[in-house]
Amino acid sequence: MAATFVIAQGGGPTAVINRTLVGAVSEIRKRHPGARVLGARHGVRGIRDGDYVDLSALPEKQLDLIGRTPSAALGSTRDKPDAAYCEVILAGLKKAGADAFIYIGGNDTAGTQQILTEAAAGTMTFVHAPKTVDNDLVENDHTPGFISAGDFVAGAFLSVDLDFRALPGVYVAIVMGRHAGFLTAASAAWRIDGDSGPHLIYVPERAFSAKRFIEDVRETLDRHKRCIVAVSEGVSTADGKALVESLVPADRLERDAHGNIRLSGGDLGMAFERALADGLPGKRARVDTLGYMPRGYVGMINETDSREAFEAGAFAVEAADRGGGSVALQVENGRTVMKLVPLGNVAGKTRHMPDSFLEADTNRLSTEGLAYFERLLPRKFDVGKPFV
Amino acid sequence: MAATFVIAQGGGPTAVINRTLVGAVSEIRKRHPGARVLGARHGVRGIRDGDYVDLSALPEKQLDLIGRTPSAALGSTRDKPDAAYCEVILAGLKKAGADAFIYIGGNDTAGTQQILTEAAAGTMTFVHAPKTVDNDLVENDHTPGFISAGDFVAGAFLSVDLDFRALPGVYVAIVMGRHAGFLTAASAAWRIDGDSGPHLIYVPERAFSAKRFIEDVRETLDRHKRCIVAVSEGVSTADGKALVESLVPADRLERDAHGNIRLSGGDLGMAFERALADGLPGKRARVDTLGYMPRGYVGMINETDSREAFEAGAFAVEAADRGGGSVALQVENGRTVMKLVPLGNVAGKTRHMPDSFLEADTNRLSTEGLAYFERLLPRKFDVGKPFV
DSSP states (O other): OOOEEEEEEOSSOOSSHHHHHHHHHHHHHHHSTTOEEEEETTTHHHHHHTOEEEOTTOOHHHHHHHHTSOSOTTOOOOOOOOHHHHHHHHHHHHHTTOSEEEEEESHHHHHHHHHHHHHHTTSSEEEEEEOOTTOOOTTOSSOTTHHHHHHHHHHHHHHHHHHHHHSOSEEEEEEOOSSOOHHHHGGGTTOOSTTOSOOEEEOTTSOBOHHHHHHHHHHHHHHHSSEEEEEETTOBBTTSOBHHHHHSOGGGOOBOTTOOBOOSSSHHHHHHHHHHHHHSTTOOEEEEEOTTHHHHOGGGOOHHHHHHHHHHHHHHHHHHHTTOEEEEEEEETTEEEEEEEOHHHHTTOOOOOOGGGBOSSSSSBOHHHHHHHHHHSOOOSOOOOOOO | OOOEEEEEEOSSOOSSHHHHHHHHHHHHHHHSTTOEEEEETTTHHHHHHTOEEEOTTOOHHHHHHHHTSOSOTTOOOOOOOOHHHHHHHHHHHHHTTOSEEEEEESHHHHHHHHHHHHHHTTSSEEEEEEOOTTOOOTTOSSOTTHHHHHHHHHHHHHHHHHHHHHSOSEEEEEEOOSSOOHHHHGGGTTOOSTTOSOOEEEOTTSOBOHHHHHHHHHHHHHHHSSEEEEEETTOBBTTSOBHHHHHSOGGGOOBOTTOOBOOSSSHHHHHHHHHHHHHSTTOOEEEEEOTTHHHHOGGGOOHHHHHHHHHHHHHHHHHHHTTOEEEEEEEETTEEEEEEEOHHHHTTOOOOOOGGGBOSSSSSBOHHHHHHHHHHSOOOSOOOOOOO
16 A cells, blocks of 8 residues: 655744645655655644645646745644644544654654654654744754745845935844844845944844943944844843843733743834833834744745755655654755754754854854855845945 | 036835936936936935035946945935025035936925925926835826835735734734825735735725724634734824824824824834734734835835836936926826926825725725736736645
8 A cells, every 4th residue: 555644834834834845745756656645734733633635646736836835835833742632643643544744843843753753653754844934953054944034134134224324213123033043143144335234133142231232222323323233032131031021011921822922022122112212312213023024925935945945845755764853954065965863853952043153242243153144145136335 | 518417315215216316317328418417415415415426427337236226325314395495405406506406205305396496496407206105196106116115015915814824813014104005005916815815904094993993803803714904004093193193192102303293113013912912812913013124125126116217217307308397107008107297286295095995894905906906016926825
């Protein structure tokens, strides 16, 4: 009897997570002609509920189009199953006759696959295919989804910096990133000269001080006549608390099923608006929350990211044939290569942006940091130097 | 002696305002070989202060690159000169030996040119070249800058709608637009099917009711399992007050030099977050402020917009030769044509989005509205239909 593969997508969508799905389906067709491919709707929920879309016979043309569509075409979930939930999933997979389950997602998704691997005791194969705009998976040089999101953020800051050269003031944009500052730091990738913003970058890896922030802005205004700031939503004060936790009354803090505080709301933005109004009265200051834009903007799907996402999906099928594990994107001799690593190396772990990516005493990228982002995110658009 | 042209850029930058500058410079070189072309820095401030960049001999290659650069390369200003200020500007123009002054901007800019025309009493020629992402100039079918900004907004809503198909909930994005809802309504241009968001569109032209809003969202959730909302920053309640004015304490309202209330802050977003938390408790809801992104995003410069912006600049030089006035983009037989209209027709006037662009009883675009936006903003990216 032909093999049955179940595939699902978990966590926050990205611009290229569907390319990973398409890469996996294509490789299954190549390696296992006649195999059944079931897509579970909304991640593990679809397996629990027996809610599948049969991808086995999906025409190539439709498959190709889905691969160029941002967000998770199968739907996603924030569920982070415990051992009991995993037993239900395992029963669902058995009922579907699955030989292998490929789950595309971040470190929580790797965690689910690790629990399932243990529970299945060799009766089934489990593969984690990487995906996250946060770029926070250990074992990976970078993750599928990050380059497109980083391009969006880099383009946003290049554009806003030009806007504020024309009409000077202070600009703060809050960027997704709970624990890792990579996406926020990507804001500097497309700087055009030494005068370019972002002039200040605040990431979760470095303690934030409101007092120091105002001083930093004031110094930047003296030097550049404007000040462009990139802030991670997960930025924290020295006591280890998320900044939003210090600023928002406890009874108004919203938490998700994992107990994580919600960071993407307007509170943090408002806090920055007030801090600037108090610290630099009368100064034109604007705060935007980039929010959901970076993670799946249809106009900024990066070709390299798209290709690597496809390769990660294809390699996930090879990984299933080799007994399962986590697919990792590593760089050898300047080329991205796919590696198979143990699920336990990735599950539940967060890769932080190295402290050496920022200069020691300023909130600017170091030479090392810039080199990383300029390698991954070469500027896609040529622009001229303004006359002001 | 060769002619002298002064050119300046006013108001909020756009993705293609530099193409209008380049169009004007190119046409001057063609029509008036040897003419002097002075770019005033930061709009009329540069004329007042004698702060010019000499564009006469700028190499073609550099000119071309500037034309592909978003934001106002000469810098901009929010100054809205009165008669006395205009006397100072006129003196500055005379000192520079100007024969003609081309000012690229919105309806305030046309107003400045009208005052200057009267003050100069025939000694000099004044041309207004149109620019605004608000699309709110009378006499124009649409304005340079709007198509690129509209593309950005349409792409943002297509992308977020796909994101919320994967992880359902309520999403609200606040879009620039003080008095005119065109840019907010552009959010619907790239809908892929009848299930697509935005499901609700709130523009300044229709009175906003917080109670009705919650009912609208609830009904949409019942029908589509998610609700994607586009809101203009200038949305107003039935008493004619900007919504933000009803929500924010008077002493916290910020006003610009023209007495306009600042709308771009986080207050409106927070008000929506709270309204949703109160009206639909426990429901996942997210609010983003698109803020500055749409008006000059480097990755979304539309080719048609870029070409028309260039043509508007070139035609402004012809308009100067014909005695001055305002350049208007009109559509004849499906083609955009440049027309010369009196400054007084455009100055200080706001073109609103026709009420017939929305359905009578719902906050959705009518067939007429959709036809307008789909003509101007054809979808640039093909996407597949998700499986959820």
